[in-house]
Amino acid sequence: MDSQGLAIDIGDVEAAAARLKGQIVSTRLVESEALNAKYKARILFKPECLQRTGSFKFRGAYNRISQFTGDEHKRGIIAYSSGNHAQGVASSAKLFGIHATIIMPLDAPQTKVANTRSYGAEVVFYDRYNQTRDEVAAPYIEERGMVLVPPYDDPSIMAGQGTIGLELVADANERGLTFDHLFVPTGGGGLISGISVAVKAGSPGTRIWGVEPENFDDLRRSLIAGEPVANEPGHRSICDAILTPQPGNLTFPVNKRNLAGAIAVTDDAVKAAMRDAANYLKLIVEPGGCAGLAALASGEVDIEGKTVAVVLSGGNVDLDLYGEFIAAA
Known part of the structure; x- marks a missing residue:
């Protein structure tokens, strides 16, 4: 817990990194000249689809x-x-x-x-x-x-996911880069809250954006309201990995402090992003894992001329469905 009463601080993330040493893949940033040209920005992707078990979890x-x-x-x-x-x-x-x-x-x-x-x-x-x-x-x-062992609303879970942020900052420093923007797929907020603690400690000027499926944009609406807001029931999305009812009690205060905002993306935008990931990065990324890439095309954040990081959070998708989504895009 940090000095402001939030669930985790940078020390918790660093302690998690020590426990995870030798157990995880330190997924190295990848980029595509074609995608850089498409968005007129330098975009580096964190491929957690290549992580042990196929996701950051x-x-x-x-x-x-x-x-x-x-x-x-x-x-x-x-x-x-x-x-x-x-x-x-x-x-x-x-x-x-x-x-x-x-x-x-x-x-x-x-x-x-x-x-x-x-x-x-x-x-x-x-x-x-x-x-x-x-x-x-x-x-x-x-x-x-x-x-x-909850999926996101737990300090140890948050800190473990935050090790991605440590790696992002270290890789950027090694390349002599500073990220202007960071886009992270978001469900209950465990991933982005942990990452935000690490990134804000090492790169305080980076603006961090959560990305959610359309009609499951509880974080976006909660940040606007200043308090947790639940999703309306009855909606569907292909982004199964990030469909959660509302922000976590522990994750939301961290995200309220650290995030620039959140963006909602359509399933069609996600399918197009999955196709781009396959075509330009040669990576199989599941729908929820590709939400951050989908956000780039939304135009909600001006990234032209900027250096941008995108977390591709997972790659566990049924191949038959994957083929359908790619074809539909």
Whole structure:
């Protein structure tokens, strides 16, 4: 906790980096001359789609589970996720020899379900449109005593994801660059809050933008309102990885302090971004993971002549669906 009472500070992120050393891929920045020309800016991409388990989520999950007490180790893990956090938790739990049960939505991509099971985790399904994750998880916590590893609203999770920010600043410094803008896909805010703490410590002038799916822009509306605002129910998006009901209680205060704002992008813009990532970067990026790239085309932020960073947060997507999305773009 920092001096202003926020959930994490730069010391927490640096401690997470020490725990993660040797366990993660330090994903190096990549760029495309064609995309630079298209947007008239220098754009560098952080390809967390190449991270262990295919997304950034391993960082936070491992950081949290590595700090388990002996009692927590015995009790086992319960977590809920559409897939990326599930895989991060399941993989980390396997490394530490801990049983994990993951609650996943019925419409979770099959590749994410299969990958989660491949790490030895038990998968329990729920209907995300008629049930809440908390009510499904409650019996596992209250009756069985299992330890909840939440997807974003946890200091250790936030700090683990924040190690991306440390790497971004270090890579920029190595190249003699300073980022004017940074775009980060955003759901509950664990990723962007952690990154923002690290980036603001090392590059205070960088303007940080959250990017959300259209109709799931709770962070954007919350920043405008100055307090957490929930999404209206009943909407759909292909960006399964970043569909959350509202900002986290711990993540929002950090984001309120550190972010320049948030941008909502359409599914069609995301499909076009996925095509660009494949065509110009030669990377398979899932819909939610490509939201930051989609934001560049929105025109909401003037990036011409600027140096820009974009986090590509994950690459776990069913290939049949991927093909459909690319074709549709």
